[in-house]
Amino acid sequence: MPLPRSYLLFLTGGAIISGWAGSLLPTRSEPRTNLPGSNQHGATTASLPDRSKSREPERDFAALIRDLVAESPKNPENALHFPAWEKIRGFSLEQVRDGLQIAGDPLQSDPVNIVACMLLSRWGELDPQAALASLSDRKGDMKQLLVPNLIGTWMQRDPEAAVRWAQDHPGEIEATRLDRIRAATILQKPPADALAEARGLPAEARRQVVILLAQSLAGSVEKRERCFRLLEGMDEADRVQAAETMASAANRQSPRDALELLETLPMTAEARAKAQSKSLLAYAREKPAEAIAWLDAHPGAGSGKDRGIAFNSWNSADPEAADAWLERQSQPAPLLEAALDQAKLYVLSGYANTGERPRQGERLRAYFIRWQALDPAASALWLEKAAPDVVSFITPAVPDGE
């Protein structure tokens, strides 16, 4: 089997091939504005990993880039491996420049130009400031991925310069995204050291450290306890943030798990109620009958609105079961009003044609008629204040004289 060029490049790259993290030397470099391949490589390129060994003859190089582009899979999200990087990871600035001229625009998004993205990533390793400058004032969905990628790479070598650049160019990366990269970089240290460093950061950056730490320690009782032990001495807001993060993480897995976890987390009543509402909303959308059963078992939990949302969802999925349950309630009127409010918002949302609008309209009318029988005065006032769209669904069903 012939040795692929990437293998030779790989070998001659020497000690700098130990995975992504170890591949970049810690040497700092001053920001530069080189175009890739300019002759002024200077300190930047000298201090950076140069995995390239042999310069491709020009014609062969152009063919190589064209081949890499042509071989790009049509469905990159399915691919397990991208051999193009085996070659591009060793490119020099000059090769990056030449390669980009052939490969095209990294900001192209339909389809994504992965080879151009890789070339830009490599440029970012060699000269991050120039690579970032090449995207300045340009738009495109891919930019939201490319800029963080370049800043993340730069952050490994020279965090101060990377942060300074990002702060000087607020239009290029969202502050939260920058803070997250910064936090992830800090958390490469042991948690206690990372938190000590985080104490000196601006509030939002510190918050991101807490969020990432809490996310990584949300998976078991022991880990959660460890997280809160680590946070001792931090602000109360940091502990609440950690609890909220853990609840959110649980919610991504299963709203029910999140509701149970919420009972145990140290957080303010207000934060707990907010998180509970979020989980209940998700639970009601996905498994309304279970959500109602959970609410039944926890009479103190959930606002009237939460209950209205759950009931309206259940009624969409299984009206007979929902109605039978409603019959058993000792105080159905507040529930009907809350469900009515939710169905109303759907009708008002401005969408049409999905079929759901008339269905919500029918439910709206049914809720109203029931509520009207239980509380004529309140329902009349509600109807008086409703938007004309909403009224149009209800009015035909209200018998004359009632």
Place this chain on the structure above:
Amino acid sequence: MENSRVMLLRGGIAIAVFVLAGWIGYGTAPRVADSPRSTTASGISPGDPPLARSSESKTPRPDSTFSARSSKRSDESPEARARRITAVKQRIKDLWTQAPELSLNWELQAETHRLLAGLEAEELGTFFTELPPMGNGTAHLLLRLEVVKEWAAKDGPAAIAGCAVGNRIDSLCRANAIGAWGEVDPAGALAFLRREDLPPAIAEHRRVMRWRLLDDIGKSDLALAERELPYLKEDERKSMLATLVTKAAGQDEIRERLLAMARESTPEGKASQAEEFLLRDIAEKDPQAALDRIGTAENLDPEERKRLDFTVLSGQANHAPVAAFEDWLARNPGQDSLPEGAWNTLASAMNDHGPEMIAWFERMPAGGLRDQFQERGARSLAKNQLFDDAIRLTGSIADPALRTSSLRSLRDFWNNADPAAAAKWVESLPGTDRSLLGE
């Protein structure tokens, strides 16, 4: 209605997949032949694996505890292998935890694949189940999705079955599994989804998985996707035809066949769903071409032509909503109301291009039509809790009935989101507006 569902499904999956792809950092180029396929557990014989598209061999790190040699070493005891695999898994988890940024992280992706390629299908399955769906941060959540791809490439049926753990992310895992399996063995994956004896836990996701699979295959081998269509039931085939026909650019012969197949089950005078999707697609890039297509079509009744005019509006509005509405008004002169066919387009335009649309409303001549645009526009803004903008739009509606509707919608959305702030706003309104609110 079916169209909308398909569009939602298509859009939802596309967004999920796109965001995920970006996060993890995928690259290009064909898969190399370093991952020996284990035999699949399904017993299906998918034919020759198309895995080995390249003769190039990947370059394992020359010396490492974390050797990625995929085949079992003959001189390695089970205990030694178990120890090595444990170390490999820990190494991968550490890499993902330590990565400062996951998007487009080519080194992370390459090293992950190199290490995972050394695991047998069963070992990948074990690793997948060991990675909690939550609790170890986003990095491990995304790693889990990467592991399931490697697993599916080696044993698709097992990986798909393994995705069902009762978690919210199961569907994303399944999408990744069928996608990766389809990449290495599209015929095998299609045959699997055709089976009558799939367990219910898998069969209930058959249609979604097949949509994902055929959507992917359609990009690289449209003819193979086309050959699968006769196996689908009519409603599934209709929506799949609509998806595939938009992937047939430059493949006129196949496109015409797909359109003809779609026409077979379409009532006289109406456009097929596939034709409608194609029109929307064309309108996105070239609205006039879409209009010409409608103009020259022979089999459409006048009502259908009118409906398809909204399809062109919707397609064009995807990227250029203001131009789309201006063009639509220009070709439909004398409009004094906003028809229901345009509501969804307006709502989407307010979601995606709110400031542009608001600026356009301000440039429109005052009158009933502008009031109608503003009333519906304000609803979308209020739904998205952009109350300040909704107040501005509502404030410039002159028609009393539309102003009433707008004020009441705004109050209801705001009240739902933040009752105290809503009450404060109501109090601040002039008496005339308060009376329109019924306060």
